[in-house]
Amino acid sequence: MRRLFLLLFVPPLFLGGCGPQQAQPQASSAPAPGDGTPDKKRSLLEERRGFQTKLIRKQAENEPVPDPPPQLFRTVHYESPAGRLAAYLSPSPSDGKKHPAIIWVFGGFANSIGETAWEPAPAKNDQSASAFRKAGIMMMYPSLRGGNDNPGFKEGFFGEVDDLLAATEYLARQDFVDPQRVYLGGHSTGGTLVLLVAACTDRFRGVFSFGPVSDVAGYGSENIPFDLSDRRELELRSPERWINSVQSPTFVFEGAGGRGNLDSLKELSRASRNPLTHFHPVKGADHFSILAPLTKVIAAKVVRDEGPTTNIAFTEKELNDLLGR
Secondary structure (H helix, E strand, O other), X not given: OOOOOOOOOOOHHXXXXXXXXXXXXXXXXXXXXXXXXXXXXXXHHHHHOOOOOOEOOOOOOOOOOOOOOOOOOEEEEEEEOOEEEEEEEOOOOOOOOOEEEEEEEOOOOOOXXXXXXXXXXXXXXXXXXXXXXXXXXXXXXXXXXXXXXXXXXXXXXXXXXXXXXXXXXXHHOOOOEEEEEEEEEEEXXXXXXXXXXXXXXXXXXXXXXXXXXXXXXXXXXXXXXXXXXXXXXXXXXXXXXXXXXXXXXXXXXEEOOOOOOXXXXXXXXXXXXXXXXEEEEXXXXXXXXXXXXHHHHHHHHHHHOOOOOOOOOOOHHHHHOOOOX
C-alpha cells in the first residue's frame, strides 16, 4: 500500500511544497448552536440523527491492509454502522494492568491505515504519532468506511464520525485499556474529523487536534464526495459550526510558521465560547514539523494524567520552546 500523504490548505501566496494547494477556507456563515456553552441536547450527534447524506461520488480505496510488525501492532476489526472495519491495535502488555490509550487518525483522504504507523520518518514530517507508543500508551489506528478494503464508501467527514465512535467503544472494552483514560488525536484532515467526534460525545479524557480546518469546503470539490452547495451537508461536517458543542477537554494546535491551517485555528478560536476548548499556535513550527516534538510532550502528559479528571494543560512558553524558539 502506498504511504499516506497529507494535503493542507494555504493561501495562494504560499504555493509550493508537497501536494496540491487549495485556498484557505473561509469561516462558515452558519450560526453556532445554543448560547455558546457545551449543550448535550444540541450535540452534533443529535443534529445528525435521521439525516441521510447524499454522495455525488461513491469512492473506495479497495486496497488490502498491510500487515504490521507483530511486536508493535496486530490487525483487528471493529463493528461500525458501515460494517467490519480494520484497525491496528497495540498488543496486550499481559501485565494485568489497565493502561491509557489513544486513537490516532491519519490525515489525507484515503480513510486507510498502513506503513505510516510504524515506518521511520524524519522529525520535520513524522506523521506516525509513535511518541505515544514509545511512552507505553496503547494505540489504535482505525481505518474508516471506504478505506483499505473496508465496506462502504468515503463520506467526507460524515459517516466517518460514526466509525470513530464505534472504534472508541471497541478500544475501551479491551481488558488492558483503562476505559476512563481513552484519548483521541489526529492530524490535518484527521484533526478536522476528531473535532467533529468531540462534538458528539463526552467519552474522551482529552482530544488533540493538529492542523484542522474550520470549514471543510476549503478542501475543495475534488476531495469532497458530497455537494458543497448543499448547506446542510456542509454545516454538519464543519467544526466551526460545532466547536461550542465539544464535550471533552480539547486542544487544537497548528504551526505558526510556514505552510499550514493557522487561519482556521484562529477562526475556530474566535467562534468558541466553550471553556473545554484550547487553541495553540506554535512558533517555529509548520503543519508537519509540529508533530514529532509536540506528540512527545503530549505523551508524557498523558502518562502522568492519573487523577479523577484530566490535568493536561499547555503553556505558551513550553510550546514555543519545542523547536528552540
